[in-house]
Ligand SMILES: Nc1ncnc2c1ncn2[C@@H]1O[C@H](COP(=O)(O)OP(=O)(O)O)[C@@H](O)[C@H]1O
């Protein structure tokens with residue numbers, strides 16, 4: 001199972017005004033346990049701003065954009081340093097990946113981020129992600145790490161997104177305000193009624209409160225990833241959730257990830273076409289196989305890496321639609337060539353397939 005874990009400032013500080021080392025140790029140990037059980041983990045973490053605030057001696061709270069960026073810039077390195085030190089105890093190597101909204105909007109950057117995260121996971125490195133607060137324009141940011149974690153869950157096609165926070169889950173009302181509020185254990189679908197329950201951040205430390213967590217749940221479940229919002233102070237929370245224990249609130253995924261991905265491929269306007277030879281058309285149509293460059297006779301249109309293209313059989317019929325691993329210019333150069341020649345021709349390779357079978361929808 002591939003799990004994305006999101007840790008909010010509220011969890012990392014354990015209700016104090018600074019990063020709480022014993023809490024960090026508990027959380028990193030939880031990540032190590034999940035990995036030891038054979039799962040892959042990606043961490044989305046907050047905490048840079050509060051770490052910077054501590055480092056600069058707790059300056060007054062009224063913050064200009066420049067000050068917030070300063071706090072994040074000071075704190076991000078300190079946050080990573082803590083993670084690296086603790087991860088070391090558990091034999092884990094960490095990687096810092098700072099992302100912002102543009103990295104999800106721009107296809108090339110999106111795919112590059114995915115390549116980096118895949119490489120981390122393939123090497124057993126723990127990727128630790130935060131928003132690139134120091135450089136991202138305020139109005140062009142994802143803005144909160146709950147939403148960022150949902151984008152990341154989509155990016156890595158996670159099997160589960162776990163958001164740990166300082167509330168025990170989604171309550172019928174903000175439990176800080178309404179003492180009679182009760183836990184909602186399962187949300188089959190994010191409806192307007194669910195949205196109506198969400199209050200803002202519980203403390204001056206957090207961003208967004210339950211509102212951004214429900215938004216994250218909606219984004220991830222729509223793309224086929226279930227989401228659990230659970231208390232960060234529960235012992236072994238992550239490991240228990242991954243093992244299937246009902247802790248906090250579980251948001252059920254709408255359909256499978258594969259279905260969501262295929263819907264998304266079909267919703268894209270195809271920017272170009274690959275004309276296949278007979279063997280490739282049959283391999284794709286009858287065996288649902290990947291399309292290799294060797295089976296492409298010609299490439300038409302202009303498209304970038306990761307864009308949707310039509311795959312046409314020699315008789316002109318559209319066999320399938322899929323995401324091209326190469327731009328039209330590069331694909332034109334490797335069309336008809338064996339996959340092992342890709343690197344010689346282009347000087348680099350994004351892998352042996354022109355369109356991978358996971359990125360194909362048969363028509
Ligand atoms: N319906 C609700 N159920 C649970 N918590 C809620 C609800 N509405 C608002 N909250 C608040 O959301 C807070 C968690 O969000 P936030 O402060 O942003 O933390 P984090 O740093 O983990 O993102 C809780 O402390 C709680 O007070």
Ligand SMILES: N[C@@H](CCC(=O)OP(=O)(O)O)C(=O)O
Pocket residue numbers: 007008009010045046047048049050072130131133143144145146205206207208209
């Ligand atoms: N990127 C910011 C955190 C933003 C955020 O969403 O915070 P939180 O609500 O505590 O998860 C930071 O590192 O401080």
